[in-house]
Amino acid sequence: MLMNTIQRSTDRRRHARAQVLLHGRFMLPDQQEFDCTTRDVSVSGISIETNEQANIGDRVVVYLDIIGRVEGIVARHTRNGFVMTIKLPAIKVEKLADQLTWLLNRDKLGMAEDRRHQRIVPKHARSTMTLPDGTVLNCRLIDISISGAAAAVEIKPELGTIVTFGKTPGRVVRVFQAGIAIEFFRLIPPEHFDESLKL
Numbered sequence: 001m002l003m004n005t006i007q008r009s010t011d012r013r014r015h016a017r018a019q020v021l022l023h024g025r026f027m028l029p030d031q032q033e034f035d036c037t038t039r040d041v042s043v044s045g046i047s048i049e050t051n052e053q054a055n056i057g058d059r060v061v062v063y064l065d066i067i068g069r070v071e072g073i074v075a076r077h078t079r080n081g082f083v084m085t086i087k088l089p090a091i092k093v094e095k096l097a098d099q100l101t102w103l104l105n106r107d108k109l110g111m112a113e114d115r116r117h118q119r120i121v122p123k124h125a126r127s128t129m130t131l132p133d134g135t136v137l138n139c140r141l142i143d144i145s146i147s148g149a150a151a152a153v154e155i156k157p158e159l160g161t162i163v164t165f166g167k168t169p170g171r172v173v174r175v176f177q178a179g180i181a182i183e184f185f186r187l188i189p190p191e192h193f194d195e196s197l198k199l
Contacts (some may be wrong), residue, residue: 022037045177059073067096123196139152159175
């Protein structure tokens, strides 16, 4: 259950909205990309604040800090942007709910706003990366968070590829000079998250 959310009794939304500020970018159907921030987020919709405008009915793709990639349809305009509806499979609904709960409570967990402080260097840096075809390669974990990990790898899968670090599956969300970063399909429980964690 999401904590610290504000929801009026007259609100007709099916899911509670978490008032979280996340930075990101969104892409319109014509492939143009623009900066944006979130005003609130739920598992069924996101309120986007931006200087640009999207047309009602447009399918947009949003890339948000922490949450990652989300697709949806522009449902209505607001004074400073628009609201988009999203429809996720059950496993992703659960993951997004976990992420929102964590974002709302990260101060209680002793985690700072700065992403650099949300990541740790694991003691067990040596791991393996399993590719979709079953190929297993050695890799070195650079850092991990409860939502993802970065690793130095020789073979760099394309963005969106599903890979597994150790026994932990996720999707490639970033490719950089030294390796790749993946977003886990499920958050690591905060009580299990420390330097001794093995993926």
